[in-house]
Every structure is written in C-alpha cells, then in structure tokens.
Amino acid sequence: MNKSLFITFEGIDGAGKSTQIAMLKEYLESKGCKVLLTREPGGSNIGNSIRGILLDKSNTAMSPLAELLLYYADRAQHISEVIVPALEDGYCVICDRYFDSSYAYQLAGRRLDDSVLDTLNQMVVDTHMPDITFLMDLSLEESISRVSGRGESDRLELESLSFKERVRHGFLEQAKKYPQRIAVINAMQSPNAIFDDILARIEGSGLLK
Ligand SMILES: Nc1ncnc2c1ncn2[C@@H]1O[C@H](COP(=O)(O)OP(=O)(O)O)[C@@H](O)[C@H]1O
Ligand SMILES: [Mg+2]
Incomplete structure (x- = not known):
C-alpha cells in the first residue's frame, strides 16, 4: 500500500501521543506503508530553531501574538518543506501536534481572537488538512502525574493549571x-x-483501503 495519508495527534502533555504514534507507525509499516514521523513545533531545520525560541523558559516576555506567529511560521515551513513533499511521495505522514494545538493553546489558552487564528489558518494550512486527527483526552491530574518524571519543564509546561484546563477544553x-x-x-x-x-x-x- 502506498496511498498517502495525513494523520495528526493532539492533546495535552502526557496524553500518550508519542506512545501511540510509535505503535501506529509500526502497524502502518506492517501494512506496507512508508511512514514519516514529524512534529510541531519543529520538523524542519528552520522549525527546530523556532521550537527552541518557543519552548525556552527564559522567554517570559513573549507576547501571545508573537507566540502565535512563531507557531504559524514553523507550520508554513513544515508544510512546504516536509509534509507536502512526503505526501506527494506516497508517505503516510504522522504529525505530533498540528493546527488544532494552536486553537487549543493560543485561542483557548491565551484567549487570542478567533478571527486572527482563522485568517492565519486559511493562509498557512489552507487545504492541507489531516485525513484524520486523534485527540488524546485525559484529566489534568493524570497529565501532571505522567509528566512529573520527565525532568525540567519547558515554557508551556510551566503554565498555570487554569491555562492547561482551558487548553484541554479548547x-x-x-x-x-x-x-x-x-x-x-x-x-x-x-x-x-x-x-x-x-x-x-x-x-x-x-482510509486504508
Ligand atoms: N495509556 C497510558 N497509561 C499510562 N501511562 C501512559 C500511557 N501512555 C503513555 N504513558 C506514559 O505517560 C508518559 C507520557 O506519555 P507520552 O506518550 O510521552 O505522552 P505525550 O507524547 O502526549 O506527551 C510516558 O511516561 C508514557 O510512558
Ligand atoms: Mg510526546
């Protein structure tokens, strides 16, 4: 099978995205698919530089709009450099976070205006919609207990409980x-x-037929 498929995983930290992505990759490969794993932010060299800025916990001065624009700059690069070429080459692309995360974190979490999000999304994502998205939903308590052993927290992981609750609902x-x-x-x-x-x-x- 070499039909391309675009699958995204979403959900708060510790929801099990990485765990399930690894299992799905193995399954799809056993079905004969070529699989590309990628992630946001990151996924390209330029994207990884942007990721560094976004997750750096010393960047406490970052404005919500600057944060949003950095995510969309990363996404624009990721789509053109990685996602579209892989899909055209017959890969199943599994992406760890995509634009639904912007709606959860920047719209629901940061309370940015939805018209700003919609405009950017139309410009950047446009027709590059996932075929299917898995939203891993779990309680905040469970999320916190699962990520507590992970070591130092990044800028987003250090956000308040109420922010994280808004993100889950977003x-x-x-x-x-x-x-x-x-x-x-x-x-x-x-x-x-x-x-x-x-x-x-x-x-x-x-989708696999
Ligand atoms: N279904 C599950 N039940 C309990 N623990 C899990 C489950 N899935 C993953 N974990 C553990 O929880 C932690 C976070 O999982 P991970 O897959 O890294 O989540 P994410 O990528 O969404 O942040 C890891 O230590 C992982 O082993
Ligand atoms: Mg992960």
Missing part, C-alpha cells in the same frame, strides 16, 4: 467543530486499549 471544542475529522480518544485507558480504539477508527474510516 481541544474538545475543536473536536466539536470537526466531528468527522477528529476522533476523541479516552487517554485514561491502557496503551493497548487506546491503540485498539485508534485502529478501530482508522479501519472504520476506510
């Missing part, structure tokens, strides 16, 4: 807005149970 709002594309997954389950839900959704979607 993701769920995106899922309401795009019910066909976004599958909400109960991320409180075991990794294998979660993966069963993901596979059921992929197989039920007919």
